[in-house]
Amino acid sequence: MRNFSLNRVMKSVLCVLGSTWLAVLSPVHAIETVESPSLNMKAYFDIRDGRPIYWLLHKGDTVIRPSYLGLQLRGEHSRGDFNNYKEEKTIDNGITGLMNGFVLTGSERHRFDETWQPVWGEERSIRNCYNEMLLTLKQPSKDRSIQICFRLYDDGLGFRYIFPQQRNLNYFVIEEEHSEFAMPGDITAYWIPGDYDTQEYEYTRCKLSEIRGIQEKTSKANLSTTNFSTTGVQTPVLFKTNSGKWLNIHEAALVNYSCMHLNLDDQNMVFTSWLTPDIDGTKGHIQTDAVSPWRVIMVGEKAQDILASRIVLNLNEPCKISDTSWIKPMKYVGVWWEMIAGSADWSYTWDFPSIHIGVTDYSKAKPHGRHGANTANVKRYIDFAAKYGFDGVLVEGWNIGWEDWFGNEKDFVYDFVTPYPDFDVEGIHDYAKSKGVKMIMHHETSGAIRNYERWLDTAYQFMNKYEYPAVKSGYVGNLLPRGEHHYSQWMNNHYQYCVEKAAKYHIMVNAHEAVRPTGLCRTWPNLIGNESAQGTEYQAFGGSAPNHTTMLPFTRLIGGPMDYTPGIFENDIRKFNPNSTSWCNTTLCNQLSLYVTMYSPLQMAADIPENYERFRDAFQFIVDVPVEWDEPYYLEAEPYEYVTIARKQKDTDAWFVGSTNGYDPRTATIDLSFLPAGKKYVATIYADAKDAHYKTNPQAYTITTKTVTSKTKLKLFTAAGGGCAVKIVPKQ
């Protein structure tokens, strides 16, 4: 006999604009279901043996098999190790946290349909249309309830836990969240290893059953890295089912909660959520009212459907910044690559074994002569930016402290306001302003979180004073407090704190080494970028896989834009650093393509000015390509192999196309049917030469022009590690 009751009271619902109300009377014992607006997706929910369970169908095909939901709580289970959960349950058969003992007491349905305008993004407006199933689950023996909310879109499912405020569920500590994702068989996964501290990995494509063997051999190159399981993966993680459908699992609206990894039971092909622990090993301290982030399962027929889905953005809250006029996409250059590649340093001197901020006297120090962020060099970049119409100049290594900035678990590593003696902050501000260029601030924290928070107001005020509109922040290395991980609730709270405080100062944030984005840029559009993946810098750290950027749009970029910093024209890192053996594993045209395939409101031209002047004709594409768009067209896509995207420039009759290719040379087919019919356009085509190759001949390209119409299908060769880029404007 199941103790089962349904609360059928129809509560009044706050009708937001464009939403309607669908009330469904659920029969006793019936499985709860909800369908997506076009009925192509259907989600099922039930309680089995007191445990919540769901499954998901796409056009009749099971894409998620029956999967349990629930959370284990600290102190509500006699063993700390969640691995013993099932065994313990057998022994005890009692209530374990928010795992079991549930009855369904309420079931509501809501329909929502709105169209909203992002402050920036791939398109001018986004439709947010879903059917919601809100279930209330009670544990009668504990006299407490939670809710699970399902939102079914035509392109995916989002669900979250809701913890209403109540006397019997007031504060609790998460031991582990056990949200299951039972995969439809031994399907293909595109994944990077689960890690509490870094996302800087290359992707593997393999069957689920092969993950363990490959993951065990994955190199851990990052300065801060913590794997937790040989079947652990990070989200967004992409899948191709054996029937050819595409899935992607990620999370949305990660606020005051731990970042979710997935751990695979590779006997049963079931992923289970695996949260990032806080410093004390717990996985979240919750005070009700509270909600978990959304767990998101994207589903598509084609790989392009994954690119086109806006479910992650839609599951986030609307913009919380009332005046967004100061938030502006930027294309920028910077004093950066020369340090990454090794021809210059962030530091200023070799005089001191270590630096005491506020004590060490730099004025008497002998410069080592390799300091990149010197006024003359910065002005050179400002001149270059002004000459070619870039919005901004980033400068790293401008502030004191870089002599011993990592590897020492140093607390007071920077003050974020004191420039090196050779960096004239006032003069540079004036000079940049006179040239119409904005300076971009850099705050490397070295992971010393308390120190950064102590200085944050002062640092942002300094930015306001010198009119820096944006900051690139960094979290390199292990964190202080020692033992804290980059993706814990504690740290996620920190990143959010910085973004919200920055908004008060009208500052845009581009946080590197921070937690992977989960669509929060909808709510806080001043979060204009993140790294959170292996970026271009790895081309100087040994070289990235040539197909790395054919994966990022389907994975990392699902949560928000990446400051990937493309535009490397000179492949040979030895030209910067004779001791280097590194090589940039792309062709020059591949680099050009990234400005279109890797959407970001913040795009860097990362190479040094000399290299752009050397390839002045190819550089023109970077000069021309915008960072604001009206609409995207996902033309071709095979993750791990290639991706071809076109975009219409915002408020302009111009289109840009990029095709990024992986290992195998191919011919991209670029169907221009997105162009308005009956008009003639001129396409400027930047393409790999026939003999181009990322390793042996990367700088071989052709630039041609061609008259095109909406009926044109361009066939463009893309080399191994290659690509092509096209600019299309009306024919005069």
Next chain:
Amino acid sequence: MRNFSLNRVMKSVLCVLGSTWLAVLSPVHAIETVESPSLNMKAYFDIRDGRPIYWLLHKGDTVIRPSYLGLQLRGEHSRGDFNNYKEEKTIDNGITGLMNGFVLTGSERHRFDETWQPVWGEERSIRNCYNEMLLTLKQPSKDRSIQICFRLYDDGLGFRYIFPQQRNLNYFVIEEEHSEFAMPGDITAYWIPGDYDTQEYEYTRCKLSEIRGIQEKTSKANLSTTNFSTTGVQTPVLFKTNSGKWLNIHEAALVNYSCMHLNLDDQNMVFTSWLTPDIDGTKGHIQTDAVSPWRVIMVGEKAQDILASRIVLNLNEPCKISDTSWIKPMKYVGVWWEMIAGSADWSYTWDFPSIHIGVTDYSKAKPHGRHGANTANVKRYIDFAAKYGFDGVLVEGWNIGWEDWFGNEKDFVYDFVTPYPDFDVEGIHDYAKSKGVKMIMHHETSGAIRNYERWLDTAYQFMNKYEYPAVKSGYVGNLLPRGEHHYSQWMNNHYQYCVEKAAKYHIMVNAHEAVRPTGLCRTWPNLIGNESAQGTEYQAFGGSAPNHTTMLPFTRLIGGPMDYTPGIFENDIRKFNPNSTSWCNTTLCNQLSLYVTMYSPLQMAADIPENYERFRDAFQFIVDVPVEWDEPYYLEAEPYEYVTIARKQKDTDAWFVGSTNGYDPRTATIDLSFLPAGKKYVATIYADAKDAHYKTNPQAYTITTKTVTSKTKLKLFTAAGGGCAVKIVPKQ
């Protein structure tokens, strides 16, 4: 053959005012020695088997037997557990951190003599006179050096480690400091248990050999408590040698270092330093140049010598605040005891299971009617303060968040600026100002350190706006970051951060539950008080030992003043809280005596106004007693039994005497020879009645006046848990 060399180069020394230069040529292999200015103390230093060792004599008697010095470093020893140190050394015979392998390469002597004026204190000026022995120790195999500096005073020894900046000793992590204090036999100790999180204990007097048995049975009543060893004790720890000399071991100038406990080897009667760990178990992250705090051994013939010693203040740096005009001692009352005793609450409502600061709407909440910090009640205290000339009024529970302020490991527990609906911050400010009374701010952090630091500037700015000159801060309960301890390097850094930031805002700090003071009030005299011991509140938490305050001047107060909050006139806590079984274990006159025996620039009259009006005549002593003094006279002292102190009021021809008694009734002898000879004075004497007793008859007292001169010796009865207080002014 010992590898032993001495660098005898006479370096030029910065001669500070009043210092002279004593150069001693140390013969090879000679033991290094230094004597105190009056030659009554002599310290010896040697290197034995590569290990630094010292011992200390007072008038020819060994007070510290040969004791090793050194530090174990993380990563420089093959085993993490320091307990294996000796074993490991036997196996390895190699270099372990900064423990061994040393040779002496330099030896300097300096003489220092100055007299300085504290901003506030027990006297107008303090002499700082010592002979210094600065030893340079090299580990040739590691090519690195440290220094150990000994400063020998007539009343004690201070020594510290100095870690000069050098390429081979740049950053290091302390596994443990192993500074030994080999006691002269199984002597008597006056101690509280070692604890990483609380100092709120009562003192035990016993032989060293008895500590283990007693410590194991010590109750751990505090909300946050972490004992580490059954022979662990806290400093300051008092000792009486078997020949009747008094010793006290403490530390001075605890800055950016872990707080030291002592752990006893009770076979050999050797204490060894035991630092408080950081969250990761390490005991200090050091970047050279750096120094350890001073390890201080005070020595006296009489117990009064311990009270008179200023060695802890002298070992601190001079004042770093240039304008100290805003730092003013205060006598105050406050909305506090009624909550402690249980007749009022800090909180405002019972409507909410928990509070979300900034979200929970108090304006619609039903008050529970027990909120102490309501405007009417606060004005009542302001009136009372104005009527009797108190400088300030403290109010606890004025700001939102107290409904769920502890026990939840809550992060965002307070914002420190939002008052409860019934606390009119503006009106109270205006009212207090009109009455010439200052409001004292209260910042309970609930141990949520990040949250407090995030709000600190805002909170201090709020104080400036409403003209609060001082803040009582609190660190109740376990800390966030979770696992951090109250006395770790990380936390000590936090307390110091608050004090230094407060100085910028001209704010005085009185930090409760913070690390014990180590004389830092010399350097930062805006650190006007600390709790850091069992205070008066325990009289409402079950009652304190009647002799507790006969110990505090010899122990806790060695490092700096305590906000003990004396003045409880009503012993029966049931009058506040019918459910209480607590009783204040002192007579009323004992309470009066504390205003003299427990020096503090911040003195509270902690009872409620009604109780002072009930005993209006006795209250007059609290009204009259000042908080600023010219000079102290330590008349009688037997720690654990009694202490009698007289003080001359600053800039005034008035003296105040207090005698605080313990368990056994006795007659205090108060020799008034400190009075100027040949003049007549009137003494107003507040004394226990003959039948007074802390338990049965605490409010029995007599008030008499008597003409006295410098030849008078007052004989005053003090009851069990009793005391007396005397005010002496010139006879008109």
